Amino acid sequence: MDHKSLIQQIVAGDARAYEQLVRQYQRMVYTVCMRVLRNAEDAEEATQDTFVKAYQHLAGFGGSAKLSTWLYSIAYRTAISMGRRKRLDTVAAEDLAHPPAAPSTNEGHQTELKRVLDRALGQLEPEDATILSLYHLDELSVEEIVTVTGLGASNVKVKLHRGRKKLQEVLTRQLGPEAHALLFDHG
Amino acid sequence: MAEPRDTDLRHLFQQAGYHDPSRDLTSRIMARVAVTPMMQPSVVRPLIGKWGWVAIGTAMAGLLVYALISAPAGIDPNGGLVKQLMPTFQLPQGAWPVWLMAASGCLFLLAVVDRKLARKSAQH
Numbered sequence: 416m417d418h419k420s421l422i423q424q425i426v427a428g429d430a431r432a433y434e435q436l437v438r439q440y441q442r443m444v445y446t447v448c449m450r451v452l453r454n455a456e457d458a459e460e461a462t463q464d465t466f467v468k469a470y471q472h473l474a475g476f477g478g479s480a481k482l483s484t485w486l487y488s489i490a491y492r493t494a495i496s497m498g499r500r501k502r503l504d505t506v507a508a509e510d511l512a513h514p515p516a517a518p519s520t521n522e523g524h525q526t527e528l529k530r531v532l533d534r535a536l537g538q539l540e541p542e543d544a545t546i547l548s549l550y551h552l553d554e555l556s557v558e559e560i561v562t563v564t565g566l567g568a569s570n571v572k573v574k575l576h577r578g579r580k581k582l583q584e585v586l587t588r589q590l591g592p593e594a595h596a597l598l599f600d601h602g
Numbered sequence: 603m604a605e606p607r608d609t610d611l612r613h614l615f616q617q618a619g620y621h622d623p624s625r626d627l628t629s630r631i632m633a634r635v636a637v638t639p640m641m642q643p644s645v646v647r648p649l650i651g652k653w654g655w656v657a658i659g660t661a662m663a664g665l666l667v668y669a670l671i672s673a674p675a676g677i678d679p680n681g682g683l684v685k686q687l688m689p690t691f692q693l694p695q696g697a698w699p700v701w702l703m704a705a706s707g708c709l710f711l712l713a714v715v716d717r718k719l720a721r722k723s724a725q726h
Contacts, residue, residue, distance in 0.1 A: 430636065441631070470640060475643030475644075551616070
């Protein structure tokens, strides 16, 4: 079902249609909130708030942007606002205090990669980490990131460049040259 | 040591994937949504409708014709800066009262604002 007819059903009062939309986008929204807030409990709260706000304003969604971009935009602003309220600015320092654990053979490759990436992204500014994630994971264009974050295009490009550079430094420091080469010498 | 390129980072991010929320997150969201009213979008409509503009246009055209065929009201169309810049230019004979000029200007501005509102309404 395309988004337009799904939205029409929701606006007409079909709760199941909204549940379908929530299921489709909740991981993406939750990931954006996690990148900003870096705390599972707060990210879940922000995800809930995002979908409640989206539901409230869905009838006014004009379709000028993609539905996913619109949801990301609400999620990003909700998480940023929650982060400001809770003043979560000490997480990066805490992560630095804990050296990375040795990779466990029991953990799946994806879980391990996620852990490594999360730890590395935790060293970046939340805004830079989110922009990197939107660009590389969600494959949003710079223009779409501008819509989501409300930042200027040149600012987004600077943050992407700075984020990539910092992420590379952190990964090299955390993993060492050998593991770094394993991650990036795949082609 | 290899430098990560854009494709390398994309590969890393996509291999790691999304974060997984708790399993009951959907039901918690839906429980909140069930008690949340959906807001209706505010509809922006033009201040004056199509027929309103036809009536205003007709009235203005009537006033203009009346002003043109009535006696001159004292504005010298042959003096001032216009005369210096364009010596051959002449306004049509007739009255050009200030109030008519001002009213035309106001109507023009109103038409511009109205047009913008109509466009905004179409976007919704």
